[in-house]
Amino acid sequence: MPDRGHVQPTDPNDDGGPIGIFPTWRALYTTVVVYALVLIVIFYILSVSLDFSGP
């Protein structure tokens, strides 16, 4: 059985150029990761600031 599929395929037509407002895929992925971290921080702040269970 040929050992296919283990090398990351490349296709310049698919990955070149900007993706919407993002200049590269790397920029888009970084934005998603930052977004996930911001969500965690927001939910943590909500958890702390909206806890009125008492002193």
Place this chain on the structure above:
Amino acid sequence: MTAPDWLIFGAYFALVLGFAYYQSRKNVGVEGYFLANRRLPWGAIGLSVMATQASAITFIGTTGQAFDDGMEFIQVYLALPLAMVVLCIFFVPFFYRAKVFTAYEYLEQRFDPKTRSLTAFLFLVQRGIGAGIIMYAPAIILSVILGWDETVTIMIMAAVTIAYTLMGGITAVVWTDVIQMLMAFAGIIVALIVLFTALPTGVGVGDVVYIGGIQEMWRSIDLSWDPTNTYTIWSGLFGGLFLALAYFGTDQSQVQRYLTAKSLTQSRMSLIFNAFLKVPMQFLILSIGVLLFVFYHFEEPPLVFNSAEVALVEQSPRAVEYDALESRFSELHAGRRAAAFELLDAREAGADPGALRDRISASDQDLRAVRDEAKALVSDVRGTSSNDVNYVFPTYLITYVPAGLLGLLIAVIFAAAMSSLDSELTALSSATVIDFYKRWLNPDASDAHYLLVSRLATLVWGLFAMLIAFQAGQLGSLIELVNQVGSFFYGSLLGVFLLAFLMKRATGTGAFVGLILGMVSVAAVATLTDISWLYYNVVGAVVVFAVGTALGGSRSRPV
């Protein structure tokens, strides 16, 4: 339901069938039936990915869970955006460029036929029964709440879904999912608005937030390290990441969606779309549950929401006990309601609400204790335990939502069930035809023949799912067993795909043995420890990867 409700409900089914028929004319051959000739836009695929994941239980069960425990369930989804990035980088390019019809077909290209067949078989068993549960779970709840016959509810759901899936294949499925998902968004917004407007005059957003906060209902992040605690930030980040990778990266019902894209970029965009939208959507759905919790401070809720179970207890010799609990519950609720109003007055006057807050908090604890006692009583009478939280939201809908809107919200629950079921049917059909029929039984038939067999497979799986749904009430322990096996298999399957993508020297035998040992390891961990089920996927994936690497080689692939 009133005439306007029926009108909206009927209009929904007419719209879905009409739209599916219109879209289905664009399909050509078996590639059209399973992959829409790889020409769908990312926005439609993205919504279909969301619709496939969000079943009726997402709307019914999640709101009920938030009513009971608050927002902590959100933690399961916090790693989902990260999973989408990993999938876009490591998974989607391999699937897309291999030009496969199913995720498992790729495993034969990479490893061997036995690994492909075993993974496809596990998928068929798990998802075949899962498709029945997708219909059964909302049907039983809607039957209790609306008084409809359970069989009729299942048959309506199955008949319409089978009809449009059979007619238009994946194209019809994706485009009807778009309608169904947009309806779901509308339904969530409508439910939130209706809940806010149903609050007593003078109760504002700040009051709702404050009352919810007294019972820590807004607590979304739990930093504790206890691995037996199901929902913590760590189980969400690690277990949730592996769960999302396994579900979106190896389950044919999801992989098939992004294989329909016009290009690799469009495939990736559909997942990135989910990365941004999924968590806010879950937040809104959970917020409905917390709002219900606050709403029932001012309106008395039923002691037990499942009216069929209440009727059963009231006809039993233990009816007196239940009545006593109900009286106690009413008395406690009246006290909490009065305290809630006093608290709002005190807040408005700028007074210290401390004592009133403690009174409400104490009443909440007492009310929960009485409810737990009632649930235990119901379980005793029934002989089995039941999940009352699933009845919280539907009970609210039928009791408080105005005519017209009720039809819309019930249609949303049907839409959620059908948009998951249709994806399962196309996925089951594709795995049956591509991974078994074409691979092993009849490899050289014409395209027209495979299209006919594919439609037949859709019909057979639809009927099988309906049969499971009819029998689901009697299959309790079997279904539980299948679900357990499913959770054992998900992480292990992820391990096989990680081996395929990341380890150059991994072999089919290593992956096959690793898959079996991975499932055995998860079964052992589940039996011998109390760790959160969210970690099962981590265990399965790590064991398969380690075994596959050890048996096959150790050099990681060059990128």
